[in-house]
Amino acid sequence: MLKIAYTIKIGSVVCKAGQQTQLIELRSHSELTIPVNTCCLVLGLPQGLTISPEDLVSVELGYENKQTLVFTGKVSRVDWSIDRVRIEAASTFGSLTAARLNRLYEKPHAGDIVKDILKRGKVKVGQVENGLKFSVYGVGELRSAYDELQTLAQQCGFDFYANTQDKAVFAKYKPASTHQFNYGEDILALELEQPHPGVEKVEIYGESPSSQGQGEQAYSWLTKKEVKGTAGSGSGFTTLRLTDPTARTQAVAQKMAEAVLAKQRQKQRGEIKVLGNANVKLGDEIKVSKMPMATLNGSFKITGVSHRLNRRSGFCTVIDWEEV
Template sequence: MTIGSFQASSQPRAGNGQVRSISCALTMDGAGGHCYLELVATGSAPPKPGDTTTISLDDGNGGATVFTGEVQETKASPDTAIVVGSDGLAKLARFDLDGAYEQMSAGAIAKELVQKAGATAGKIEDGPKFPSYVLHRGPRALRHLQRLAELCGFDVYTDGDGKVHFAAPKQGGADHTFTYQEQVLRTGLEQVTPVQDGVQVWGEGAASTQGSDKAHWLVKDLSSVSGKASVDNSFKVKPASAGKLMREVRDGAVRTGDDAATLAKAKMTLLASRPVRGFIEVLGSPKVKPGELVKLDDIPSEHPVNALASGKVLRVRTVRHTLSMKTGFVTRMEF
């Protein structure tokens, strides 16, 4: 662990300080990731706000950087120094801006937001292209970025290296597999009926029927600039299909029927990526990152978790690592 000039390590005679406990989290929810560090007080000055913070953990099968950010707050007592840090999303949460964009994709706008806020861009997917898109002061850069993500059906989060990602839910096989009776410590999973099972997106303009140069025209009939999608009981996405619990979304940035259909499908894909919610805690696993897919193997057939998680891949929204003398090294994944 490195915080400015402070260094701590499990290796003998490495570093100039000691750590009592570590808790760090990366998340798609809220205002981003954070770390909470308890350090043994020494004769040297404690870390200062603004100091770059890097934490790497190793479970014995290879280490990984689990948090990169900077110090937000330092507290000192006679025998302990407490350091609170945040990841790159905090820079966007503090940054205020305005701007107007023409013929740019959501990803291009997102990348500019990240760079202007002084953060580092990671995986930035394009998403739809907007004829025009305006940012007003008031909402900070992070809220603008999250608004773009909501429109595209994307997520916003950082990785262990502090890079900001703007991407659609990952699909496919599991990135990590945990054996239930050997690695899993606690579970708290649930499957609930979604508050909506479909969405219909309505845009503006006559681009679909009159061409892109008429995108600014107002039309009486919006059917040409709308699209819908839904999910069934098995969380399969059905493009151009209505559900029983439909939600309507109106957005002037959407100017064609194709874009409206694409955004409706993206929103339902995001909903379908959470068939099961809750958490699992496992023996320390530093290589797990937000957005990755995990599954549980060898769940006892009589266990209630078997019906919820057996054979399914779960997408990690939050990963939290804790290390202390009381608990050892534990990783908590939330879905």
């Protein structure tokens, strides 16, 4: 039986398995649809510890001598009691949820906009792909910087999240790792969500003649000609129609429609609980095998990861997934 190991760094404090300061409970969570990665730690026998808000936090989990980074962030709250201390930490994406910007970009790639906003929000860059190229793109203060970037990711068909190093990822889903889980071996539980009726057709309407033979310089002209992108097929009940002023050309409108359809179509989703696996990350893929029902087997995209460690239940990992 493998021995669970961990290394927790909070400012100048380092906690490891076997030391006087004991880890009572650990919960970390990251999800594609939630902006901020979080981690909650409960430490026993806290005498001599010095912990303050804004201290840097990193958490590594694993077995024996092999540990993997699962969280990086800063202390957001500390609750002291006589026999324990409870620490809440969050990733730096919190700055994007609070920021409001007024910016106008001319002829940018989506990646250029992302890098500029991340720099202003003091968020580190991990991977930022170029994505669509726009004639002009405006960011307004009516929405948070995070919401603006999530919209941009949807237009490009990308994911936008913070990785375990607390660095921003703005990229198309391309799993770097596939994690194999087998029923009866490392799968503890699996939940299947009944898919809701999805969108079968998407229409994106833009506002410029620049693709009607006038070129990108014509982005500000008025016209009666329609700029429209269409993806999929379906009736009016399953058609999503959107107006997007950033779609200045037929090509951009078409790519937006395809990306939105991929996001909104009917998908199988669920949750799987497995023996603790610190290697599972957002952007990876899981492969499920040997399930009692053959329809539950297959390869799925990871959309959320929670690691849980305590004395009662040990170390387990809960993974949210969806079909690609």
